[in-house]
Amino acid sequence: MNDPTPRLILASASPRRRELLDQIGVAHSVLPADIPEIPRPGEPPEAYVRRIAAEKSLAVWEAQSSGLAVLAADTEVVLDGEIFGKPQNFEHAAWMLARLSGREHRVLSAVSLRAEGQHWEALSLSTVEFRALTPAEIAAYWASGEPQGKAGAYAIQGRGARFIRHIAGSYSGVMGLPLYETAELLGRVGFG
Numbered sequence: 001m002n003d004p005t006p007r008l009i010l011a012s013a014s015p016r017r018r019e020l021l022d023q024i025g026v027a028h029s030v031l032p033a034d035i036p037e038i039p040r041p042g043e044p045p046e047a048y049v050r051r052i053a054a055e056k057s058l059a060v061w062e063a064q065s066s067g068l069a070v071l072a073a074d075t076e077v078v079l080d081g082e083i084f085g086k087p088q089n090f091e092h093a094a095w096m097l098a099r100l101s102g103r104e105h106r107v108l109s110a111v112s113l114r115a116e117g118q119h120w121e122a123l124s125l126s127t128v129e130f131r132a133l134t135p136a137e138i139a140a141y142w143a144s145g146e147p148q149g150k151a152g153a154y155a156i157q158g159r160g161a162r163f164i165r166h167i168a169g170s171y172s173g174v175m176g177l178p179l180y181e182t183a184e185l186l187g188r189v190g191f192g
C-alpha cells in the first residue's frame with residue numbers, strides 16, 4: 001500500500017497528523033517545521049491559524065532541495081475570540097479547561113500545501129461542546145499526561161472524549177488534520 005518513494009513531506013512533529021495522513025493512504029515522509037507560534041496583536045484567530053500553517057509549510061519548503069510537495073497544518077481552540085494554544089504548565093491547562101467547562105468552543109484547523117511553486121490552503125471550522133468539569137477532574141486529566149502538547153489542553157481522540165457532549169464539523173480537524181479538506185487539496189496536485 002505504501003509508496004516506497006513518497007513525493008510528499010508532512011511538515012509536522014505531531015504523531016496525530018502522521019496517523020491521520022496514513023488513515024487516508026497518503027504516502028509521506030516527515031520533516032518537522034520549527035517556527036515561533038505567537039499571535040500578532042489583534043490578529044483574528046482564522047488569520048492566525050492560516051498564517052502559522054503557511055509558515056510551517058514554507059519553512060520546510062525552503063529547507064529542502066528535492067522539490068517535493070510539502071503539507072502542514074495548524075490547530076487552535078478558540079473561545080470568545082481568544083486563541084487557546086498548547087498549555088505551558090498545569091496552571092495554564094487548568095485555566096483553559098475551566099474556561100471550556102460547560103460551554104461550546106470552536107476549533108480551527110488550517111492546512112497549507114506547497115507544490116510546484118504554488119500554495120494552496122484550506123480552513124476547517126468545528127464546534128465542540130464540553131460538559132461541566134470539576135477541579136478534581138481537571139487535575140486528574142492533567143495527571144494523565146494527555147493535555148500536554150494539545151491545543152486547548154485536551155484530546156478528542158483520547159480521554160478528553162469523556163468531556164465532549166457534542167461536535168459539529170470535522171472530527172479529524174479537531175484532532176489536528178481535517179482529512180476531507182486535506183484530501184481535496186492533495187487531489188488538486190495529483191496525490192490520491
Ligand SMILES: Cc1cn([C@H]2C[C@H](O)[C@@H](COP(=O)(O)OP(=O)(O)OP(=O)(O)O)O2)c(=O)[nH]c1=O
Pocket residue numbers: 011012013014016017032033037056073074075076077086107149150151152154155156157160174175176
Ligand atoms: C483540540 C485537539 C488538539 N490536538 C493536537 C493536534 C496538534 O498536534 C496540537 C495543536 O498544536 P499545533 O501547533 O497545531 O501542532 P503541533 O505543534 O503539535 O505539531 P506541528 O506544528 O509540528 O505540526 O493539538 C489533539 O491531538 N486533539 C485535540 O482534540
